[in-house]
Structures are given as C-alpha cells and as structure tokens.
Amino acid sequence: MNLVLTSLLTALSDPQRPVKMEPDPNVLGTLVESVQGISGALVVVLATDPQVTGPGFETVQVDQTISPYIQRWLGIYRYLRDHPEVEMVWCVDGTDVEMMKNPFPEMIPGTVYVGSEDGKTGMKWMRNNFRGRLMNKFFARHGNHQLLNAGILGGSREDVMRFAHRMISMWEDSEIDAIAKRDRHAFVRKTVTDDRDLHEPVLDMGIFNVVARVDFKTKISFGSHVNTQFKGFDYANTTGSWWRHK
Numbered sequence: 284m285n286l287v288l289t290s291l292l293t294a295l296s297d298p299q300r301p302v303k304m305e306p307d308p309n310v311l312g313t314l315v316e317s318v319q320g321i322s323g324a325l326v327v328v329l330a331t332d333p334q335v336t337g338p339g340f341e342t343v344q345v346d347q348t349i350s351p352y353i354q355r356w357l358g359i360y361r362y363l364r365d366h367p368e369v370e371m372v373w374c375v376d377g378t379d380v381e382m383m384k385n386p387f388p389e390m391i392p393g394t395v396y397v398g399s400e401d402g403k404t405g406m407k408w409m410r411n412n413f414r415g416r417l418m419n420k421f422f423a424r425h426g427n428h429q430l431l432n433a434g435i436l437g438g439s440r441e442d443v444m445r446f447a448h449r450m451i452s453m454w455e456d457s458e459i460d461a462i463a464k465r466d467r468h469a470f471v472r473k474t475v476t477d478d479r480d481l482h483e484p485v486l487d488m489g490i491f492n493v494v495a496r497v498d499f500k501t502k503i504s505f506g507s508h509v510n511t512q513f514k515g516f517d518y519a520n521t522t523g524s525w526w527r528h529k
Contacts, residue, residue, distance in 0.1 A: 285387045289377035290329040290355040294347035306332030310378045315339040317382040329358040352487040360447040369440040376434035379529045386525035398435030399505040400513040413489030433491035449494045
C-alpha cells in the first residue's frame with residue numbers, strides 16, 4: 284500500500300508563529316485533492332482535534348505534549364510501526380505541499396527522498412535557530428551544502444521509520460544535554476535564555492539536515508525531481524517535479 288502521511292497538530296503553539304493553528308481540515312484540501320486525483324494513495328492525517336475530519340483522508344487522533352515539529356516525527360514513527368502493510372510512504376507538510384506528479388512508480392527502494400531549498404545549510408536562519416557543539420561541527424562540514432527541507436520525506440516504510448526514529452533520538456539526546464547543562468540549546472532558538480524552561484519550542488530543520496546528511500548520506504536523493512523551487516509558487520510545475528512546496 285502507498286501512503287501519504289501528514290499532520291495537523293493544534294494542541295500547542297507553533298514555535299514559528301506563537302499561536303496555535305486552528306483545527307480546520309480545509310487547510311489540507313489542496314494536498315488531499317492532489318494526492319487523490321493524481322495517485323489515489325491513502326492520505327492519513329495525524330491530528331490532535333477530533334474536528335479534523337473530511338472526505339479523501341483518514342484521521343488518526345494523537346496526543347501532543349511537545350513542539351509540533353518534533354511531535355509529528357513521533358507520530359510518523361508510531362503510525363508506520365503499527366502498519367506493516369505500508370510499502371512506500373511520503374511524509375509531507377499539510378498546508379503548503381501539493382502533489383504535481385505521481386511519485387510512486389518512480390521511487391527506487393532503498394533511496395530516501397528529501398525536500399530541498401535554494402539556500403545553503405549554513406545560512407543565517409539556520410545558525411540563528413540551531414546551535415551547540417554538534418551543530419557547530421555540522422555547519423563547519425556541511426555549511427556550503429544545499430539546505431534540505433523537512434517538509435518532504437519519502438521512501439520505503441522501513442527507511443522512513445529509521446529516519447523518524449533517528450530524528451526523535453537526536454531530540455531526546457538534546458533534551459538530556461539541556462537538563463545536564465551540556466551543549467545547551469542544540470535544537471532550540473538562539474534567543475532562549477538560561478532562566479527559562481528547558482523544554483523550549485524546537486524546530487526540526489537542524490535535526491533533519493543532520494540525519495539526512497550524516498545518517499543517510501549514501502541514500503538521500505533531492506532536487507527538482509522531488510520538489511519545485513521552494514517558495515517558487517510554480518503551479519505550472521515547469522520542472523516536472525513530484526511535489527510543489529509553496
């Protein structure tokens with residue numbers, strides 16, 4: 284079975300926008316309609332609110348206790364663990380990603396497909412949001428490499444499970460470091476001060492790039508075959524990509 288997995292986690296605020304998202308299933312409409320119209324794959328939405336229902340997708344209700352950018356990877360891992368019938372899967376952002384071309388017939392088992400942007404891994408935004416010993420070493424080695432985007436990930440069930448599990452493990456290691464005051468704030472915003480709660484909101488782009496470039500360096504595939512130019516609003520799909528990302 285082919286699957287597209289997304290999430291709408293609204294119990295806690297989005298760290299990039301200090302407000303909670305509304306549990307409005309209509310924001311998923313473009314993604315759901317494109318997947319159903321082009322590939323017919325099953326669409327599953329991991330959601331915290333029972334109001335998130337609608338035609339064209341199945342809802343799996345989940346709890347949320349941490350940043351949505353980390354919680355989604357925990358949800359992805361658990362769902363795939365519990366559904367061995369899944370063969371190939373895409374995990375994508377729900378509100379700004381659209382399927383433009385059916386990717387499933389062209390996917391190669393053993394390859395992990397990731398989204399990408401035009402910027403460099405060591406760009407200012409990344410350095411401002413992710414720091415610590417591990418990230419500084421990563422930027423030193425990979426700072427000039429193309430930035431990978433966590434909004435698109437595809438591959439076999441087994442590979443995506445491994446990827447998600449590694450994401451969660453790295454976040455947990457960072458939390459332990461924070462509690463022990465070692466390598467503090469590796470995956471939190473640079474503006475965090477030491478007198479604030481250790482469980483600060485975290486984003487996932489730093490961890491995603493580390494996992495992709497280090498743990499899956501021989502397996503990743505990215506570029507225009509995967510997604511259109513990020514924030515290019517290429518509705519005509521001039522690059523023949525599988526996905527449009529903004």
